[in-house]
Amino acid sequence: MSDNLGFALEGAWKVLFAGLVLGAGLPLLFALGIRSLAWGAGGEAEVHESGVTGPKAQPIGTVLAFVLFAIVVLGIALGITFVVASGFGKALSFEHIYPTIVPKH
Amino acid sequence: MTESTVILALVVITALGFDFTNGFHDTANAMATSIATNALRPKVAVALSGLLNLIGAFLSVEVALTVTNAVVKIQNSDGTPKETLTAGGGEALLIIVLAGLVGGIIWNLLTWLLGLPSSSSHALFGGLIGASIAGLGWAGVNWNGNGTKLDGVVGKVILPALMSPVIAGVIAAAGTWLIYKVVTGVAQRFTDNGFRWGQIGSASLVSLAHGTNDAQKTMGVITLALIASGDWTDTKNIPFWVKVSCALAIALGTYLGGWRIIRTLGKGLVEIAPPQGMAAESASAAVILASSHLGFALSTTHVATGSILGSGVGKPGAQVRWRVAGRMVSAWLITLPAAAIVGAVMWYIGDLIGGLGGAIVIFLLLLAAAGYMYLRSRREPVGHHNVNDEWDGVPAEEQVPVTAGGTK
Numbered sequence: 001m002s003d004n005l006g007f008a009l010e011g012a013w014k015v016l017f018a019g020l021v022l023g024a025g026l027p028l029l030f031a032l033g034i035r036s037l038a039w040g041a042g043g044e045a046e047v048h049e050s051g052v053t054g055p056k057a058q059p060i061g062t063v064l065a066f067v068l069f070a071i072v073v074l075g076i077a078l079g080i081t082f083v084v085a086s087g088f089g090k091a092l093s094f095e096h097i098y099p100t101i102v103p104k105h
Numbered sequence: 106m107t108e109s110t111v112i113l114a115l116v117v118i119t120a121l122g123f124d125f126t127n128g129f130h131d132t133a134n135a136m137a138t139s140i141a142t143n144a145l146r147p148k149v150a151v152a153l154s155g156l157l158n159l160i161g162a163f164l165s166v167e168v169a170l171t172v173t174n175a176v177v178k179i180q181n182s183d184g185t186p187k188e189t190l191t192a193g194g195g196e197a198l199l200i201i202v203l204a205g206l207v208g209g210i211i212w213n214l215l216t217w218l219l220g221l222p223s224s225s226s227h228a229l230f231g232g233l234i235g236a237s238i239a240g241l242g243w244a245g246v247n248w249n250g251n252g253t254k255l256d257g258v259v260g261k262v263i264l265p266a267l268m269s270p271v272i273a274g275v276i277a278a279a280g281t282w283l284i285y286k287v288v289t290g291v292a293q294r295f296t297d298n299g300f301r302w303g304q305i306g307s308a309s310l311v312s313l314a315h316g317t318n319d320a321q322k323t324m325g326v327i328t329l330a331l332i333a334s335g336d337w338t339d340t341k342n343i344p345f346w347v348k349v350s351c352a353l354a355i356a357l358g359t360y361l362g363g364w365r366i367i368r369t370l371g372k373g374l375v376e377i378a379p380p381q382g383m384a385a386e387s388a389s390a391a392v393i394l395a396s397s398h399l400g401f402a403l404s405t406t407h408v409a410t411g412s413i414l415g416s417g418v419g420k421p422g423a424q425v426r427w428r429v430a431g432r433m434v435s436a437w438l439i440t441l442p443a444a445a446i447v448g449a450v451m452w453y454i455g456d457l458i459g460g461l462g463g464a465i466v467i468f469l470l471l472l473a474a475a476g477y478m479y480l481r482s483r484r485e486p487v488g489h490h491n492v493n494d495e496w497d498g499v500p501a502e503e504q505v506p507v508t509a510g511g512t513k
Contacts, residue, residue: 004249004260012268015395021273023391024280027303027384031287034299038291045295072303079310079394084164 026075033068036061109194109334112464116199116330119206119468121354124323126213127225128158128358131319133366134222134389135410137312138382140492141371144301147362147489149369153305154312155360161316162352170340172325175261175402176230176244177201177237179329184340186333195333200455201236202330203464207471208448209234212440214297214478220365220373220487221436224404229322230262231444238445239452265396265403265435270411273392277412280384281419288380312359314393315405320355324348364487370410372496373429375417384419385412407437426496 038045040061078101085101093102135157136150170184180186180196190198200400209225216223237245250256302479322446327347331337337344371377377385389405389412396403410433417425451470455463 004257004264007254008260008264008268011166011396011399011401012272014399015269015392015401016272017277018281018395018398019276019388019391021391022395023273023276023388024283024384027280027307027387028283028287030282030300030303030383031380034296035287035291037299038288041295045292047292074171074445076306076310079390080313082394082398 022075022079026072028074029068029075033065033072036065036068041067107194108461109196109199111461112194112196112199112203113330113334113336113463115205115468116240117327119203119471120271120327120330121211121350122471123206123229124351124354125215125358125361126210126217127229127319127323128155128355129361129363130213130217130222130225130358130366131315131405132362133370134405135308135315135386136362137367137409138377138385139301139304139308140367141377142297142301142304142379143493144304144379144382147364147367147492150308151360151362151489153309155452156358157309157312158316158320158359159352159356161318162318162320162355163348164313170325170328170343172322173209173233173329174247175256176247176258177233178241178247179237184329184332186329191335192332195330195335196460197240198328198333200464200467201240201452202233202241202326202333203467204239204451204455205229205233205238205448206326207451207467208235208444208446210471211447211474212444214475216436216440217363217365217381218478218482219436220369221433222366222370222406222410222434223433223440224266224406225319225425226322226402226404227262227266227437227440228444229326230258231441232448234258234441235445235448235450239449240456261402262441265401266407269392269396269403270407270414273388273408273411274415274418275342276391277385277388277415277430278419279415280388281416282421283380284384285420297379300383303383303385304379307383310390311393311405311409314390314397316352316355317407318393318397320351323354324351327351343511344414362489364489364492365482368487368492368494369429369433370413372477372493373426374410374413374433375423375425377413377416378420381416381420383424385409388412388415413460436452 040058042055042057046055093100132151132154138155139145140147141149169292174180174182179190179201186195186198209228212228212231213225247257248259250260324343324347326339328343331344375381389409392408393405414425414430417423452468455467457463458466
């Protein structure tokens with residue numbers, strides 16, 4: 001019982017950490033992307049006083065938004081690669097910082 | 106055809122039946138939030154989830170033959186069945202597996218009838234534990250593992266069940282809180298449209314992961330039965346027809362959609378807005394993938410429920426129906442023992458009658474229970490047409506067409 005509890009707690013921290021980075025971090029980037037997109041679109045996309053026209057459109061915001069969305073898509077692609085790789089007996093390794101597919105040990 | 110071949114056929118059919126209930130019980134985990142926020146129309150959501158489960162099931166080529174080892178001692182560590190159980194065509198093992206599967210299915214159907222998202226893996230493990238206790242005694246259960254890694258009923262079932270919803274909830278709450286901080290000042294119509302896309306993406310990832318994780322369990326159980334009866338010998342591979350039939354069973358089940366459970370998860374716990382839905386599904390996907398990467402067993406249901414609760418806690422001013430959450434948690438707590446009791450009773454009945462007759466009686470009892478619960482569900486049908494109705498009280502004028510128009 002106590003052995004199991006130790007292993008479980010040890011694992012729980014890792015899952016919590018990875019989960020916060022991927023499960024809350026990627027949505028945060030996505031939200032920033034939405035925000036930039038709205039900034040880029042200007043006008044009715046942003047909350048503004050009624051009666052006046054909305055803020056001016058900022059094209060740089062649109063560019064920034066798509067950069068952020070691209071990062072999120074890469075994150076999801078990494079997730080799918082992981083599912084597929086582990087299905088075929090491979091694992092993702094982060095030892096070179098960028099992910100590589102290696103045989104599962 | 107010998108007696109044990111017929112029992113084997115019953116085990117395979119029952120296992121596929123379990124896989125099917127596993128599918129429709131868990132549609133909600135991936136799709137409840139997308140359906141609740143209208144990111145996807147209900148029919149489209151279950152079709153997408155079913156398709157991704159099918160693909161996911163084929164991606165899981167890893168051998169899951171030792172799945173029962175986590176909780177019961179009916180297999181050796183290399184996946185072959187214990188020799189003491191395989192005498193006479195493997196009947197002893199087949200009856201334990203059959204009784205266990207029946208326990209799992211009956212509990213899955215009952216919780217579906219009540220609209221409670223309980224864990225299908227707990228139901229399966231519970232049934233197997235009960236049948237093993239009945240058939241082999243208390244020593245037939247792997248309670249604690251051997252102390253070298255996370256294992257046994259405690260390590261693979263109880264501890265993950267306690268921890269995973271909390272972890273998923275914390276992540277979803279953090280994600281929701283951050284998202285709402287970031288998008289203040291952006292018009293709601295604009296954010297909702299954007300986050301619906303995020304929701305669809307993250308929910309798809311959960312569906313795919315579900316197919317790879319859960320279909321494997323049934324594949325492992327069927328292959329174990331085939332080895333026990335001597336119809337398969339390779340412990341490194343799973344027969345192709347087993348993989349195909351399990352993948353189809355879980356995908357069809359998912360496509361059928363457990364609308365009652367979708368309704369509870371999507372509308373009952375929290376009124377979900379698209380940003381919350383995306384935070385919840387991302388948290389679920391991240392926890393499921395991180396855990397399986399690290400080799401931890403967990404239940405998708407527990408993770409998804411924890412995430413949805415977390416998204417309610419994280420949104421300022423959101424209402425969480427804690428009474429609904431309380432009902433769910435109590436269902437989780439009794440899932441394992443309840444399925445175990447059904448599994449054990451089934452084993453005793455099968456053993457009392459003995460042999461093929463026993464197996465057939467268990468199977469007929471399953472059919473009777475399933476038929477009864479299906480008929481009960483028809484009294485208050487929940488389907489794609491009314492899955493998103495307001496949780497607190499359906500307006501009277503809406504109740505009339507539901508009963509008058511039939512249920513087709």
